[in-house]
Amino acid sequence: MSLAPVSAHSTHSAHSTRPSDPSPASAHPGPTEAELLSFVRRVAADQALVASLPLDPEGRTWLRLAGPDGSEAWLIGWPPGTGTGWHDHGGSRGAFATARGTLTEHALAARIPTEGWKTLELADGVDRGRRLTPGRGRAFGPHHVHEVLNETAGEHAVSVHAYYPPLPLMRRYSRTGAVLRLEEVERPGEWE
Known part of the structure; x- marks a missing residue:
């Protein structure tokens, strides 16, 4: 397994070229959620690699990594007050772990349909939240909808x-109370 960076980016950097995707998931099962979680925890513990990420006080930065068994992996820097907004991962399973600082995840404990709707009213009791300090992580399946935030004031x-499979798309949502609205669908290259 290589932990060598593949490329580095910032919200202020130029667009990059995405490597070609591996064979479809049906031809190769790829890493499990547990294997992805083990990988992100190992990488999060690599303080030399974590320290190599350039940090920008104004926007998120990221470094593409060689993920295990054909997966897509990223090291991401989060300035205080930044976040992802509500999104899913286009049917990919995944995992993430905090290497430094504290992140907050808000997630929906409900399977959200991927097609045929623009606005959904969420049932009571579907909200989940967790704080992820260094070394803590979580894995998720292909229907996971969440937002990740650095809610700290100065860290x-x-x-x-x-x-896995590498992200084919991301759906972006807005949320007002119990109402979740599909806002846009992003393809690779639009978030890199």
Whole structure:
């Protein structure tokens, strides 16, 4: 397994070229959620690699990593007050772990349909939240909808993320109370 960076990016950097995707998941099962979680925890413990990520006080930065067994992996820097907004991972399973600082995850404990809707009213009791301090992580399945935030006032956070199959798309949502609205679908290259 190589932990060597593949490429580095910032929200202020130029667009990069995405490596070609591996064979479809049906032809190769790829790493399990547990294997992805083990990988992100190992990488999060690599303090030399974590320290190599350039941090930007104004926007998130990221470094593409070689993930296990054909997965996509990222080291991500989070300035105080930044977050992802509500999103899913286009049917990929994944895991992430905090390497430095503290991240907060808000997630929905409900399977959200991927097609045929624009607005959903969420049932009571579907909200889940957790704080992830250094070394803590979580794995998730292909229907996971969440947002990740650095809610601290003055500390950068750094995390490691891995997905299999590599992200085919991401759906972005807005949320007002119990109402979840699909806002856009992003393809690779639009978030890199």
